[in-house]
Amino acid sequence: YGTQNINENGHLTIGGVDTVELANSYGTPLFVYDLELVRTRARGFIETFQKLGVKAEVAYASKAFSCVAMYQVAQEENLSLDVVSGGELYTAIKSGFPAERIHFHGNNKSYAELELAFDTKIGCIVVDNFYEIALLKEISEAKQQPMRILLRVTPGVEAHTHDFITTGQADSKFGFDLNNGQADEAFQKVSDHEYLQLLGLHCHIGSQIFETDGFSLAAEKLMQKIGEWNEKFNFQCTVLNLGGGFGIRYTEEDRPLEPQVYVEEMIKTVQAYCAQLNLTMPEIWIEPGRSLVGDAGTSLYTVGSRKTVPNIREYIAVDGGMSDNIRPALYDAKYEAVIANKANDEKVSTYTVAGKLCESGDKLIVDAPLQSAESGDILAIFCTGAYGYSMASNYNRVPRPAVVFVESGQHQLAIKRESYEDIVQNDLPLTIQKGE
Numbered sequence: 001y002g003t004q005n006i007n008e009n010g011h012l013t014i015g016g017v018d019t020v021e022l023a024n025s026y027g028t029p030l031f032v033y034d035l036e037l038v039r040t041r042a043r044g045f046i047e048t049f050q051k052l053g054v055k056a057e058v059a060y061a062s063k064a065f066s067c068v069a070m071y072q073v074a075q076e077e078n079l080s081l082d083v084v085s086g087g088e089l090y091t092a093i094k095s096g097f098p099a100e101r102i103h104f105h106g107n108n109k110s111y112a113e114l115e116l117a118f119d120t121k122i123g124c125i126v127v128d129n130f131y132e133i134a135l136l137k138e139i140s141e142a143k144q145q146p147m148r149i150l151l152r153v154t155p156g157v158e159a160h161t162h163d164f165i166t167t168g169q170a171d172s173k174f175g176f177d178l179n180n181g182q183a184d185e186a187f188q189k190v191s192d193h194e195y196l197q198l199l200g201l202h203c204h205i206g207s208q209i210f211e212t213d214g215f216s217l218a219a220e221k222l223m224q225k226i227g228e229w230n231e232k233f234n235f236q237c238t239v240l241n242l243g244g245g246f247g248i249r250y251t252e253e254d255r256p257l258e259p260q261v262y263v264e265e266m267i268k269t270v271q272a273y274c275a276q277l278n279l280t281m282p283e284i285w286i287e288p289g290r291s292l293v294g295d296a297g298t299s300l301y302t303v304g305s306r307k308t309v310p311n312i313r314e315y316i317a318v319d320g321g322m323s324d325n326i327r328p329a330l331y332d333a334k335y336e337a338v339i340a341n342k343a344n345d346e347k348v349s350t351y352t353v354a355g356k357l358c359e360s361g362d363k364l365i366v367d368a369p370l371q372s373a374e375s376g377d378i379l380a381i382f383c384t385g386a387y388g389y390s391m392a393s394n395y396n397r398v399p400r401p402a403v404v405f406v407e408s409g410q411h412q413l414a415i416k417r418e419s420y421e422d423i424v425q426n427d428l429p430l431t432i433q434k435g436e
């Protein structure tokens with residue numbers, strides 16, 4: 001993946017930096033991000049739109065992985081941002097990210113979160129439900145401040161990796177149903193408001209998708225509705241946001257398309273509709289998360305204990321686990337790995353990589369083909385850049401790992417490792433008197 005290589009010592013390198021040295025100097029578990037690969041992915045999306053002459057915003061879905069330095073990389077690469085909470089918004093603003101390129105998502109944004117969005121003057125709020133419309137009216141009127149909005153709709157298209165399902169009514173906690181009048185009602189509620197400026201529609205049909213059909217079908221459904229509102233109410237749609245979900249290759253079984261292909265297909269569909277309905281081509285916004293940072297991230301662990309279950313399997317245990325990567329336990333997600341200090345050796349062994357958390361389901365990889373492993377080896381698990389650190393927890397009071405960025409032989413700490421002090425910093429001593 002990206003700038004990965006093997007050096008003269010047989011060590012895995014990323015961005016020209018020896019991962020074994022990174023493990024030694026920063027400790028393990030450690031997330032290593034290949035910034036060059038993040039930049040390549042970002043440019044891939046942006047240049048596709050440019051080549052086709054379509055106005056666009058490529059918003060990084062920062063739930064995949066965020067921190068101040070990551071937001072700064074996103075800014076350098078001219079990405080916009082999708083944030084989904086006050087915490088992500090606050091971090092983005094702290095990092096100096098231009099507020100006008102921030103889009104705010106969420107199915108239950110609080111009054112305080114929405115106020116923060118107004119006060120920081122972000123570019124757009126993606127409105128999810130009727131309660132939110134009421135809050136937005138109240139806040140914008142109180143502040144006498146305009147806000148650009150998109151309506152999030154559920155088109156009844158749901159994509160899962162290779163196939164998609166279409167339903168008349170989507171059973172989703174997100175958005176206004178496109179097919180049962182909810183979206184029309186939301187349109188009526190916001191369309192002539194003094195401060196809310198409706199730009200267009202948003203949908204997100206799923207994650208880790210390998211085909212373009214679901215996106216095309218969703219685009220078609222949204223464009224039909226836009227055409228209908230144009231005809232009935234002379235609505236001018238300026239933005240169509242088709243969400244994220246572009247798949248990446250975790251293991252050999254995954255066969256994603258080149259990211260550009262998804263974009264080209266979406267554009268074709270929308271252009272065809274605009275021609276047919278005589279509409280102006282809207283800007284196309286997308287929200288890739290995983291496909292920007294997923295394969296740029298590698299987790300480094302130190303191998304500790306081992307256990308043989310005779311005739312069944314051999315376990316090697318590492319110094320992290322479901323606390324820094326919950327995806328295998330939660331989604332049965334699959335990964336590939338290598339022993340970073342023996343990267344040139346043949347993969348002659350098969351190990352199940354166990355985490356150190358007190359839960360038998362805490363296994364990072366089941367039956368991984370690997371180089372023969374000993375305690376003290378450094379294990380590298382690939383493609384952990386999305387939804388790894390961002391979903392990390394302190395289960396078992398395990399401190400969260402450090403995150404390091406590498407590029408062209410340079411490395412820097414992007415997030416410090418948590419300490420035991422950090423772990424207890426919000427704890428307060430018992431003051432309630434024990435009863436008799």
Ligand code: LLP
Pocket residue numbers: 061064082105204206207208243244245246287288289290291327331386387
């Ligand atoms: N836009 C919206 C509205 C979303 O809900 C999501 C992801 C994205 C964009 C970005 O999707 P991506 O390009 O990263 O697939 N924790 C799960 C994935 C949850 C995705 C949630 N929404 C996992 O680890 O697979």
